[in-house]
Amino acid sequence: MVTVSSWLRSPCPALVVDAVGAVHGMNDAARTLFPEQVLPPDLRHGESVHVADRSYAAHRVDNEDGSVTWWLLDETDLLLERDRAALLARMSSELMTSLNPERCMNVVAELAAEHLADEAVVIAPPSGNGHPVTRCLRGGTPTYELQRVDVEEVVGLSEALRGFPPVPSRWIDPAAAPGWLAQDVVSIVVTPLPGHGVPAGALILIRRDKQFTEAEEAFARLFASRAGVAISAASLFTQQASITERLTRDLLPPVLHRYEHVELAGRYRASGDTERVGGDFYDVHELPDDQLFVLFGDVCGKGLDAAVQTGRVRTAVHALLQVVTDHDQVLHALNQALLTTDESRFITTVVGTISPEAGGLRVRLTSGGHLPPLVVRTNGEVEAARNKGTLVGILPKILTETDEVVLAPGDSLLLYTDGITEAHGGPLGDEEFGEDRLHRALTACGGMPAEALVEHVHMLASQWVGGGEHDDMAVVAITAPRRRPS
Template structure:
């Protein structure tokens, strides 16, 4: 009798079906939930939708041939499972963009599709205003930079500073400013927490019903994922801007045009995924009208080499006003490199260029660098007679200076060993080499500086193919043809 009474008064709906499949009894909970003439046609484990609630059907067989069907309410479990799956999908979509504006649009679209009728995503403000993205369900999001008074919306100022959200029941839609509410009946304001600092605020609005507590809790979970994504996008953008600014300062300069000297340069870092490396060149104008050209190669590759490259270029720039000749410059540079970084050395070649009646007078000095190549207009090619000690390796260095005169159409080519040591060719294992470069330059007599450096770089690139290579830099100093 106790077992019977327990079955009848159980809060879980139960139906007893005879061997013919006809319902002949049900407990009190089932009588409230189900019509008297119901015919159970579900299978064990099926989900049954009754009065907007979901029930899992569980079958218990009896020796008499009767079957008891227990209906277990799993609505909340299914809802939580659905929300967990939804959060996972949302997180995947959110992390697809590292562009801040695009990320804000994705957040607004997801929120308007799954959480609210009208959504605003507001990023922290600047002196120009707050970035604001708005999305109405079924419409495309809009983005603008807008000046807003965050104190006009209850909880918005706090959310933008990362404080906990204000419950929606505390926010009166009728008191919301015109730029925010469009016939809203319920408003949720929740922070978008980022990586240590707030990423913004999320405002959700509904027009036909209020937010339940569990819906507000789910909105906070979504906001935490969205905040991380937005914060990552802002961080990436800031880092990219910093990197671009620093990289621009480390790259060789764009060479300007001169009336009496034709100059051109080309640079390619060792890794095509990077923009900077250890090769460099610069051109400085001296007070006496001379041009001072320096080309060098810092030991190593990548960012570390690029950092020292920047230091070397700065040092040369600082030394030029106070040194009298190439030898003094290279000795001073040697001491500076030894002082700042004993783990690295550099090779460098310097050239002083000035106009003369014959064309250009060029003085060349090398500090452990491959000799400059003189390319005559008639195709004759020879190496300049410069030798010298590596810079930054020994306390004292020895250098040798050569002087050449470039007639109109003649060129002086400065290059790093990334050109001659480029590995490739038919089998992919042979260096381009100095001899191959000399033969190629025999066909370049009379070329303008721009065409000469482009041709050398093209030859090296073709030789390398898809293989790896060292940093490569080339500068051509050409005496313009007279008209």
Template sequence: MVAVSSWLRSPCPALVIDASGAVHSMNDAAKSLFPQRIAPHWRHGETVSVAERSYAVHRADNEDGSATWWLLDETDLLLERERAALLTRMSGALMMSLNPERCMTVVAELAAAHLADEVLVIAPPSVDGHPVTRCRRGEPPTYELRHVDVEAVAGLSEVLRGFPPVPSQWIDPAVAPEWLARDVSSIVVTPLPGHGVPAGALILMRRGERFSEGEEAFARLFASRAGVAISAASLFTQQAVITERLTRDLLPPALRRYEHVELAGRYRASGDTEHVGGDFYDVHELPDDQLFVVLGDVCGKGLDAAAQTGKVRTAVHALLQVVTDHDKMLHALNQALLTTDESRFITTVVGTVRPVDEGLHVTLTSGGHLPPLIVRASGAVEVAATKGTLVGILPRIVTATDEVVLAPGDSCLLYTDGITEACGGPLGDEEFGEDRLRRALTGCGGMPAEALVEHVHMLASHWIGGGAHDDMAVLAITAPRRRTS
């Protein structure tokens, strides 16, 4: 038999089974697990459950034919592995959404399923109150905005402030406000740490046994990951709102309807995933039913060009308060761009539209831009006699102004070089070109403004197919046909 040694005093349970399969001896740790000397039927390396704990069984053969069976307690290790796997699954579920409300809902559902009988997730307050998600185990979560008296819940105000860092706070259910909990035996408030700012509070409640220290520690680990997910969703939403508002201000405006003139525009940025770029158009109202129109192209593309576009549009709007003469306007804009750091030059064409008995009187002036095209109701296409130098690159610019009269059914088409320089066609390497555009417009006589810009936009889009392209902008000014009685 195995000699008596230190194995008898080992905290690790051990049993000696003789060659006949009977229990020969046990150490003290094994006796507490097996009060009756019943020979177990184990296999080397398997995991067995004894007294609600998990043990890995290892066999060591002795010289006399007996075997010593060692039981290594792996309960805590298995629990940690299970919790680590659970945290991994939870993290995956949390990162699936970048919507703060949805993210709070996922946090509440996961916590109710694995941590507590009832869960509240409370985010920092907004103008309309605290976002609050509540979930009871086995029930769907609810979300609401409510004004929470955070001082009525011990530790909640500190947790929502996030500084100084605070540990989990235990709350006596007897003094908890009615809106928080009913008929619970244990409440713990855990911080949800975010990206530099608190993401909120996780409140866990149980109706039976209290939380153990290990469960509380696990809850803090879960809360740290949940806070990061909620914070990321909130930051993404904030950035999306800011981007949407800035983009809305950088995009060409929706054009109003006027009694004496039809206006229509189309815009397409160079990148399929971008909404803004360097092309722009605007329409401003002047006294006596006149309109001031401007279309232009900032050097470059993408966000940098869009930022410059915003500056140019703002400058034009400001200058119109003091000057409407085209030459003076373009010279003032040239000086503004020359004195602005990191500015880009632009090409632009401006026009003043005035109703007259014959239809519309349109005055056009170019600052280095492509000349507008006049599409007569008959189908004839004329090129406006405008020319000029680039704006924002030379100390002085030279401009030339043309005046045209649009009879009912006639249109004036302003466009950027993204249309004529659109590269595509049968072989994918040919520019659409000014001549092809003019020929296409001969079939557009008498078209309403909306139909005209849509037609030009579609021609260019079909020409480039799926290829790369520059920003494209089109603006049509049309003299409405007179109604016959």
């Protein structure tokens, strides 16, 4: 039971109202809140009432004499913390949906302008020719651009952008703020955006009508810490994705094109649908006298490890060709290089030198344990090149065999990996595509341009596999151009 003395001494505002709504008594806390002793007109049990920029939850207690005691419980700080928790949850949810730094900066600026300031500016560390900057006015749309700004003009900004050692928020004299940052404002706070061991940038909060309080600045630091983690994660992901793309591009076979005397075309498909690189490879190098050196092969295994080995092979051959172009010497040197490399994988390969001659092409081929290339004549005849050899990178010495193929105008030489012939598929999904099926398919390809030939073979193998598993697939066509009418 609440005694008269206890409710009068309570720090919680309390008012006693009679049956007609007249105020009969107040404690000291209520008199401070309602100096004119006027009851708020919208007072209802269980609902909130706003008085002097604060919010109170009204609770009614009926007394025996018919009067009512109203207790007003200050819930301002509770509601503020609830709103702030909701803001942090909303920001985390929106930032989790993107690993794009620009998108993250826009989200942070927009939420900060909506809940913390009249305007928010997010500045990231320098990138290229300037600083990525996002601005947003309350109720507006964030704008992102790369700007050349002098961060030394803003006190604490350069320190915040460096990220280490950690620095506190800085209150900026609005009169000292440069024009590019803000004009006609009354309060500016610069808060660092701490990231995962790397600086994510700085959040600048701007107000035009009132100062920031210490409590607001403290929450801004908490807001900035969540934002900084998300922005830095997005930046790191973007950097890693860029590095991965650059490395992947170097591991992929090159795009082949038509030379003056030779048509070249290639197709490549990695074993996994989500992978871009694998263990099949090909490369073309220009030699003197309009000659071309072709490297084609297959690394034992598949996936990233095999792709790394293809990069080593292609780099090694490129270096060897600066001093020697003889097939046997290139393959023997490559064999020694692979044997002396830790965690190396053996390969099958075929190298060829293409020489233009009157009426067509002469191709000299040397095999390092690879499948014999196929010659496709314009009349549909298909024949295999006569060269064999041992695997490269597994024995101290290798045996090689060289063959020469003459291509008349319209004839093609097809290089392919076992991913084509060993592709499992068909009606039951367990039958190899096989060399016989490839030979029969090529009889209908006489006279095809190089681009059409490789596309046709690649399409047949892909259709045979369907959605099943397969090894890396690579195919290259070397075609003697048809004579143009004079």
